[in-house]
Amino acid sequence: MGSNGTIPLKDIWRMLDMCAPEHRKKKTDHCWRIWFGEHTTKLPLGEHGKRENPPTQIGHVRHLVRLFEIDECARGCLPQL
Amino acid sequence: MKNYPIVFSCRDTIVGNGFVAQVSIDGRAVLTHEDGGDLWMFGVQPGSVAGGIGAVQHVNGAACAAAFAQFKEHHTMSLFDIASDAESFDVFKSEVEKYFAQVHEANARDWAEALEAVRRSQTAIDDVVTLSADSRKPSLRVDVIWAAGRASTVEIEASLNVQPRFEQAA
Known part of the structure; x- marks a missing residue:
């Protein structure tokens, strides 16, 4: 796994x-x-399996917000994006 | 940020509830090298999958393979989840068809623009095979390998074991 940035699941x-x-x-x-709407996607549980608030790689979040077409709002909530 | 158009092929043997299936996909993804060094593959079709790595200075075959490995793992996990929820092969097949049919429209636009840019500049990623985008369109095949009362729809032989692969579309 790479060292790219992550976002806590609770923030997502x-x-x-x-x-x-x-x-x-x-x-x-x-x-x-x-x-959401007609779309569905998935977020991994995290590198060490099931946890309550795993760090989620930013790439997965970028993918999700573009699929759901909520980019602008999401960037307001998650400046890391 | 720079995008590259990718085509990929995956064949997975999936054990479900009362069946064994094989899922063969030819799909599309956008490979994105972010300014911060992240290298990600974002699914176009199927559109719900993504995977990547960080700290990539130079985009080459090894870096792409590492990003693709993460992407492929996410795809396989998706099939595992569909299998977990399916009570029969027919339900599994139907849900895989829905999974595959979802196109990520924003990524599809990026893919088309990246393909145009590649064709204009004749650029290729180091150590990555290129392939005409027109020669491999997205496709899906879901076969029964075993299910009670059903005949296999494929010959059960070692040639079913195929490594996942990706190429740069051109």
């Missing part, structure tokens, strides 16, 4: 509550599955 949930309030999420055996 806070951003989604703000920018995609109708989203739904479900923890599966291997990842978090997230639905």
Whole structure:
């Protein structure tokens, strides 16, 4: 795994509550599955398996916010983006 | 930031609830080298997958392979999750088809622009094979290897074991 930046999962949930309030999420055996509108995507559970607030690589978050088309709002919540 | 158009092929044998399936995908992804050094593959189709590495100074075959390994792991985890939730092969196949059908529109635009740029400048990533984008369109095949009461839809032989691969589209 690389050394690129990460964002705590709790901060991602806070951003989604703000920018995609109708989203739904479900923890599966291997990842978090997230639905918003007609789109669905996944966030990994973290490098060491299931944890409550794993650091999530920024690339996964960038991918998610572009898929959900919430880039501008997300950047306001997560300046790291 | 610089984007490169990537095509990839993955074949995964997945064990589900009462079945064994093989999922063969030809897909597209955008390889992005961020200004900070992150090197990420963002799925175009299937559009829900991404994976990457950090601290890459020079984009070459080894760096791309490391980013692709992370991308491929995320793809495989997605198939594992679909298998976990599916009570039969038919449900699994249907859900994989939905997974594959989702196109990441923003990444698709980046992919098309990157392809145009590559064709204009004739540039290629060091140590990465190039392939005409027109020669490998996105495609999906889901086969039964084993399920109660069903015949396998593929010959069960060692040639089913195929390494995942990626190329730069040109």
